[in-house]
Amino acid sequence: MNRDIIKKSCYALLLMSMLGLSGCALGTAVQPWEKETLARPEMTFEGDKLDNAFTEHIYSSKEGASGGAGVGGGGCGCN
């Protein structure tokens, strides 16, 4: 089982480096004056916090898996 976890983690690391490399391969760093679009709320990963909290809470009480995006938040007796 542990071996499986390690194997999967390796795949994930591989992906991480691939994404990183694909970023580097673009060569040109995005300049501050090009970040107007990136500043739009829908381009952030934070999103609608209350929506995310409700949604995450529902899934963690109905499914085996949970977490992944951040740390913190309260536990509950619902799972």
Place this chain on the structure above:
Amino acid sequence: MGSISTTTSRVLGAAFATAALALPSLQFANAEAPPERGVVSFKYLHYQDSQEIAGQTVSNTNVINTVSGASSVAASGTSGSGGSQDRIGVDAYSVSALFPVAGKWSIGTTYTSDSVSGASPTYHSSGLTTMKDLRRAVDVQLTRYFSRGSVSFGTSYSKETDYISSGFSVQGSLLTENKNTTLTLGGSFNNDSINPVNQPAVDESKKVTSGLIGVTRVLTPQDIVQLNFGYSKGSGYYSDPYKLNDNRPRERNAVTALARWNHHFDDNGTDGTVHLSYRYYSDTFGIRANTLEAEYVQPLYKGWSVTPLLRLYTQSEADYYVSVGSAEKANPTKPTPPPVNAVYYSEDQRLSAYGSVTVGLKVSKQINKDWLADVKYEQYEQRAKWSWYGNGDKGLTPFKASSIQVGLSRQF
């Protein structure tokens, strides 16, 4: 320019597809600068689940009641004759506020009240027992911003009749000089105490420590990606005291890998944004899960915007999950006994192998520069035969849920 962006999306597309990866969730992302304005938000949630009763022969007089004598657990075995209308329903609301303080700090807090009532199975999809509880939770976060990063401290507290959870967390982020790459490190500790109302002698606890490392990277003026790796280590009481035949290991460690990609369509004129994410999850219960999410935000005129979403999820069963046996299959009022000599066992359908699909739609309206309103509807279904892991328990019946959220927020 056109060819550059085409190449870019091809590279990204290839990276994404090759790895076939990426999924969802919440909180902290790349809040590197203090908020310019304060914001107060309110959200209401109504949730209702439903499930066919296992077998066609069961009527509401056959319901087994294993939970009894509880002040907050109404010990009556009244399941609805249709098996649907009396299942778990939730009415919840949250209020949150986030304010900048002295230019370099922000403080945020959220209060949630969560009222749950209805019937849920005591084993597999059967043995419905009703419950009712109220959960209240509060969390506070304090963040200090620096020129190239931030540090956040958080604390949370949640209370139900039979369950109290308290926790704290620390998260730091560091940006590169051009602010295109962010490294995030976080850790949290939760200490829960559990006193089941049906088993007053049980005075249990659970402690969970977790850590997270993540990289967020701006790839182009229209693309941003994030990769997070999480680990959590938990020990204590993981069994469900309201289920029959339930004895789970006292340790649960989990790893997660989450990849997210946001892309904005500038060039073709839709002005829309797509969010893609994939999460891989694996724990020492033996559960492996894959979650794939896609949503598309389409701004319309006059501040309106619509966001359709699709979520696909699949998990394998826990090592100690006990499937519906042949006797129970013939008569769902006869629970399957755990295997002889089994140390750990559970007949909780959430630990079985299944797949699920969520479709949803969110509509929001920016009323003016201060006010934002939104409504979101989601429909969810879980089926054993949708598991990618192939060993779904055929004795379980499909599980469905729907939810609606209504939100309002105002900036100051």
